[in-house]
Amino acid sequence: MKIDAIYLREIQMPLVKPFQTSFGTTTARRILLVEIRTEGFTGWGECVAGEHPYFSEECIDTAWPIMLHELAPALASADPEHGGKCSEIFRLVRGNRMAKAALENAVWDAEAQMRRVPLADLIGGSREVIPCGVSIGIQPTLEQLLAEIETELAAGYQRIKLKCKPGWDVKVLEAVRNRWPDILLSCDANSAYRLRDADHLVTFDQFNLLMIEQPLWADDFYYHSMLQKQLETSICLDESIRNRRDALAAIEMESCRIINIKNGRVGGFSEAIAVHNAAHERGIPVWCGGMLETGIGRSHNIALSSLENFTLPGDVSASRRYWKEDIIEPEVEVSPLGEITVPNTPGRGFEVRTDLIEKLTVRKEEIRS
Ligand code: OSB
Ligand code: MG
Structure with a gap:
């Protein structure tokens, strides 16, 4: 697939109620979203890194620069044939699996739409x-x-x-x-x-x-x-x-x-x-x-x-x-x-509400090949 552009953005969303684990309480999420534009399709990915590096070493403020400076440029210039190619493209970057997953999953998402099959x-x-x-x-x-x-x-x-x-x-x-x-x-x-x-x-x-x-x-x-x-x-x-x-x-x-x-x-x-x-x-x-x-x-x-x-x-x-x-x-x-x-329509099976996402966005970057 020919990648035209990758957009990274951070959105902020309050949880309906706080969520407490043995490592802390989350009341609002800071979420890093990936949008990959390719051949008329848009694949979406979400980085699941937390606000703090408590669940794993990664957090949103480490995932952001790794994606912006390393992973997204590598992906944008690689034009992967399918999602399964991403691990090879990201090979040199050690760890940072949540950052990698957000990009790789956006590629799978776009690929499912292109092939007109459900992502599942x-x-x-x-x-x-x-x-x-x-x-x-x-x-x-x-x-x-x-x-x-x-x-x-x-x-x-x-x-x-x-x-x-x-x-x-x-x-x-x-x-x-x-x-x-x-x-x-x-x-x-x-x-x-x-x-x-x-x-x-x-x-x-x-x-x-x-x-x-x-x-x-x-x-x-x-x-x-x-x-x-x-x-x-x-x-x-x-x-x-x-x-x-x-x-x-x-x-x-x-x-x-x-x-x-x-x-x-x-x-x-x-x-x-x-x-x-x-x-x-x-x-x-x-x-x-x-x-x-x-x-x-x-x-x-x-x-x-x-x-x-x-x-x-x-x-x-x-x-x-x-x-x-x-x-x-x-x-x-x-x-x-x-x-x-499980949705049986092409792609992820859910529409993305881009207007709402735009309103929730607090920072955004564009990466081109
Ligand atoms: O350990 O499974 C976990 C949430 C944040 C970080 C780690 C975990 C969890 C959950 C919530 O258990 C699962 C969810 O409802 O999304
Ligand atoms: Mg668990």
């Missing part, structure tokens, strides 16, 4: 609907958490994931399990524990959790494998899995029994598909994680979740849980069965 089909997806869960942040009180869970279950969501940390874990899980003995329930620590907490984490086994996500260090497989030996509950790795080789190492070492795949965390669709395939071949189920995305990232997550081995409900949920007004049309909706329908 282009990446090899087969599901018509995807099962959805929700990730619920740490709340000011237990009562507020229970009310929130009640709302999400009534909306149909198939799995409840609770953010946890020392001091917001056993008592909370106990109260939730007592109230809802049969729901699919999991927790996500975002690296809040240490191996010395193993005896404490073993007590989570009594709550029949689907998984405990990323209990230990973000860069670790070894100690997770030691912890997994002590737990009945399956460990799911999120932060630790950066690419296919990491997935293979984690599976081989039995550091986890489930993998969370995030497009941004692994560097885009190509590597996400590679992680998916590696896990699939080894009988390890995967699900699609979320990073408080706008509709653009969300539409890409929906396409990714259509791959066969995404058997567990993901964190891909309705636009209205995050935004008063999303930047796509229609907004992402979840059925009363807790499912999202």
